[in-house]
Amino acid sequence: MNHYRRLWAVLVCCGMLFVWRTGVARPVLELGPSHRLTLQEVREVALDHRPVTLSEAGMRNVRRGHEIVMDAALGGVPVYGLNVGVGWNKDHPVFHEVNGRKVLSDDLLTLSVRFNEMSLRAHAAGVGKPMSADVVRAGMLIRLNTFLSGAAGVQPEVASMYVDYLNHDITPVIPSLGTVGEADITLASHIGLAMIGEWDVFYQGKRLPAAEVMKQLNIAPLKPVGKDFLSILSTNSLTAGQATLAALDTQAFLDKQVRLFAFMLEGFNGNVAPFSETAVAARPYAAMAQEAGRIRAALVGSDLWRRSADRALQDPLSFRTMAYTLGVVQENLLRLAEDLQVQINASDDNPLVLRQAVIARDAAQSDQLRAYRVTSEQGEGAIYPTANFNFLPVASKVEYLNLSLAKLAESMVQQLIRLENPELTGLPRFLAAKTNHGHAFGAIQKPFVEESIRIKLLAQPASLYGATLAGNIEDTTSMSGLAVRNTEQILDALYHIAAFQLLEGAQALELRDGFAPSASSKALLASYRQRVPFIDQDMPYSGYIEESAKFWRAYR
Structure with missing residues (x-):
């Protein structure tokens, strides 16, 4: 727990919680040994x-x-x-x-x-x-x-x-x-x-x-x-810079994804018990507890806290284990931040x-x-002479992060598929509006499944591969540049999957008559509906999906 708190402190000190505003004049940054x-x-x-x-x-x-x-x-x-x-x-x-x-x-x-x-x-x-x-x-x-x-x-x-x-x-x-x-x-x-x-x-x-x-x-x-x-x-400063920006962007996505998961859980009419303080305290993984707390915060005021005869005792694992899924991403992100803090403040010179x-x-x-x-x-x-140019400490943390993001993508996709199932939600099949007698969301699973598979391919460790270079002297590599570029592509694909969650999560919430969402979800729904309407008839979805992705990238 203490180690996790120390890592969290690193992240907060780094400003990775995005408490910055573009366009604001900044004081000159003085660099030096102090x-x-x-x-x-x-x-x-x-x-x-x-x-x-x-x-x-x-x-x-x-x-x-x-x-x-x-x-x-x-x-x-x-x-x-x-x-x-x-x-x-x-x-x-x-x-x-x-x-x-x-x-x-x-x-x-x-x-x-x-x-x-x-x-x-x-x-x-x-x-x-x-x-x-x-x-x-x-x-x-x-x-x-x-x-x-x-x-x-x-x-x-x-x-x-x-x-x-x-x-x-x-x-x-x-x-x-x-x-x-x-x-x-x-x-x-x-x-x-x-x-x-x-x-x-x-x-x-x-x-x-x-x-x-x-x-x-x-x-x-x-x-x-x-x-x-x-x-x-x-x-390694170019790769370190790229990894730094990717880490910050990933943290921004993760912070929003907690709220989007709460949004999806409400659309599903899911069980909040797995995220309760009591359940979490029985197995006190620090990162999981942190994310469960953030999920609870995003559900303040939600009807999910009220007893419902229509609610299942045991939800599908993609919903029920989300605090663990998010927690592992957060933990890997924090460890990456800690190593990046070392990298950007220390010499990697040889000699x-x-x-x-x-x-x-x-x-x-x-x-x-x-x-x-x-x-x-x-x-x-x-x-x-040194070996301080070796980037494996950072590269390995990037790869841990990529693997955990792939698991997050898998859970997000499974949540979408479950949300379309009337036997699990009590909602119309494929979230069809009463006025829609067509396919509704029945045909749109393919793109987000492809993105999930693409993410899994990108999450394969790059550091396991290499060649012997420079006259048999450079005989090991970290392939860090490839790993970081994979992170960027994974994040791009995650925003696409999140776009589908917005589209279907909003539809599910509005189909659930009489349900009162949390303050967080209510604000999200109102903002989203200014860009993408409720789907009452079959129509081309590509434009709405792209608009949803743009909306989520900009949402704060």
Whole structure:
């Protein structure tokens, strides 16, 4: 119970209960080591275009991280992109002296810039239509936030460029497909390409060359050096941003679905006993208890609390077990939120640049780890190889969520089929109005059944699949991008199924003469009837179904 409450607190702090209003001016969001970025703030910057700024403490960390990278090269420590892998050889000096102090040679820095630019080009290999601007902005914000520990080792100009792009609403064009979940390298590289002026961006509703937009705004193209290119592309921030927005959208759907289930239960004339405090307390699963409480709240004032001779003792399981079904979704969503909170506030860099203040204690105990230390006039630091790019902690939670959403879809479909059965409801077959002597809802089961099957296919775990890449080194994958895209498609299909529940649930309630619905259901019915009428004769349903889905997406 305590763990569930802690998870719930994470969700509330993230703002996932949607206590926000579009169009409201937001204060500037200051990022830095003293601020823990929330999921809701990611949404505000991504969708509401909340401006961002960087704290001085954060920029100090960035500067120090970059100094450590450059000091490592001066000290002969191999730094990929600076003194390793840039065409450097023994005929090119690593440094020269200026006023008695060693500095990296101009030739080496020029080669490093060329190698950085070449590497950004070589890794830009995505496919598919462009990612939504919301996802790209979310990913850029997350990467910017994780720069501020200094662990990425980028020059300060990189962080400043991310701020400029976000605040000027410059969105790099990034293909939507091309990650195996061990850093989004073939996708995020397009961000770097745009920043050096070699790719396209979306700006003011148009796709334009990045160089043209930056020139218009007096933004100098980036000159990436050292570890810059690697830190720009070797990150899971795009997938993390997409997962964050998907989690928030799923929470919004779940909050509404509790009310829609109460609506359906009233149309069915279902038994409230399984959701009672007494029944729930006998098996105190925290998430189930939470959802049962929300169902009870949505049924306040309903005639379901009054004794009815027409009401069954035992309802079909799709109705009776709904607190469990919703509870499992909520629990998986909360666990995903908890792991996303870690992801968006922590470095997933490889290699990892460590400032003196955070050098691991184990370095003092190990020759192997001491080898990664960097010492200079500026102080101590270290550059560690890591596996922090592995996205499995988040990817696995996404897949748990997808599985639980598939079970929710199954229950929603079964509820619809049961609602059409006069032996279970006491209502006319297929919810036909007295004036309707035709099919009524007898033929409309096929679309929502297909959507349910599609959801089950999308819920199959993607992380079980992969390949051996990069010369037998990258031999495991999380396939997180695929899993998150599956979540988005599952949610889209759930809204379609919910559209049928609105259509049939409203019909059932109005066919149930003399029944008093709850305040929640009464308000829902009144609002819905402004968009979709009571069905008194057979007619084409496609338009009403689409209108119902739009209504439910917008309903608050």
